[in-house]
Amino acid sequence: MAKFRIKRYNPEKQSDPYYEEFDYDIPEGATLLDCLNHIKWNMDGTLTYRMSCRSAICGSCGMKGNGHALLACQKQAAHLLKDGNDTITIEPLGNMPVIKDLATDFQQFWEKIDQVKPYLQNKEKPPELERGQSPQQFKKIDDATTCIMCGACYSDCNVLEVDNNFLGPAALAKAQRFVGDSRDKATRERIKELSKPGGMWDCTHCGECVERCPKPAEPFYRIKDLMAVGLKEGVTNNVGARHALSFVKSVKHSGRLNENKIPVESMGYFNIKGLLDLVPVGLRMLLKMKIPPIIHKPVDDVKDVQRIFEEFGE
Template sequence: MAKVTFRISRFNPDTDSAPRYQDYPFELEPGITLLNCLNRIRAEQDPSLAYRMSCGSAICGSCAMRVHGHALLACKTQASQLVKNGVIRIDPLGNMKVIRDLVVDLEPFWASLRKVKPWLMPDALDNPEKERQQTQAQFHLIDDVTTCILCAACYSDCNVLEVDPQFYGPATLAKGHRFIFDSRDARKDDRLEAVSELHGVWDCTHCGECSTRCPTETKPLARIEETREAAIRAGVTNNNGARHALGFRETVGKSGRLNENYLPARSVGFFNIPALIGLMPVGIRMFMRGKNPPLIHHSIDKVAEVRRVFSKFEEYRK
């Protein structure tokens, strides 16, 4: 058995002004999960330690926490894989307020989920007496995303949520996808419109952290990309994100180069005078600091290859 130290973030709102770390010595036996280590620490050393758990089987989603700064599911992770220099450092999930020790206030996560109306809205004319069936192929479209256990690990580690708490977040956008792609739902277009608005699918920066941290097969980033594609195919393009993506494709597809002078106006809309005026201070600041893109693009190597890749892609897409 290896001797390790559990360094756990503690916070009691009645006595602490800020979180602090407390160390617990521990004899790590092979095969023990992180959650069972915490259970033993609470039973044998400190009954005041607070954290959430229920199923112990990676089903209920309640035991997500951060270890060495990254979110994971405590009941699904072997503790021995987490030791760094003899220490396992545990913090509560990020992007949410700490209530006590490792327990966070999940309300912003639930509030975000409610934005995508996460329930089936079938056609009102459907026969309610008849079962709504799906083919295997139809179910395959939503198979991965139905594995989400709402643990909020992705919400904790999403970089956009750190700077924009209004961002829907990966789990919510994955849940939106689940109903957009469900053959039994009748509100696909409304749903696509809703998630294409500000703080929705187009605000994701593709960092991939959500898919890396997710303990299930949900792969939120892949679901966000599929939703964006579905929105463009359905003609939901009257928004900054879709215009930006289309503008990107236009300029790179035509010239092999990204026209950064064209893209901001294309994204907000050429006739959107208030938004264009809103861009001016940024443009002026960039100009003053010599950061504005050149009017005539520098030549770049293999530009013809970029164009060729793009046209192949367009052929494939059609």
């Protein structure tokens, strides 16, 4: 017998959310969605959530199971019972307002997808038949095209939790789908937009979206692709790109990070406001005695590190 501890909330009737528990003996092979359907159809018809395909295709049934976003129709309910624990906690997706119980408002999610212009931009005269692609060209966008817009990555993205302005993993994965498309002719404009605050460089590389994505879209890898295109295109007049370049420069030079130099190089030597913003952080580090050594020494085997850079043609 398992306990389904479900977060309930009807903003029209309740001031605060609460948890309600339902006991149900999970049948062999039942998904989390099968269990929710049983609860709704036999115990409490007011329980609200979205579903449609039951085959991990439509992206409707995104929710949180034991604290992590998942597709309810893809997850075996029994797999959520671990280490003798008999309770499964089910909550709505994060980083979105709740409409009712497990149904969330995707408005902002869609606005961010819209923001990256999710359509092909090509003003060249179309060929007689169609704009073709070789299998190799398609491979560059193959993973991104598998996104089913379930919102699992968006729900668990740590940056979105603190910065609502961040485009988020799903929109950035969608952006890569067009930046990487051999038929799209707006690469540079797209990359310039994506390099603005709230764009690709605001990702903290935590990888959570890769863990949560139920498809090969795995947004963080798409974001890395975007960053590589940004550097290749020379769109480097922004903090994120300068930070990446300074990182590489430091490791190549000394085998490790020069933590005195990287923040300054990332801000840009002529970015007076940005540099002034660093002062309070520097002072706090000084007070806590966490200032890195003023003389930055290379690691003993720095030549080995530099050989790795040469191998990769850097």
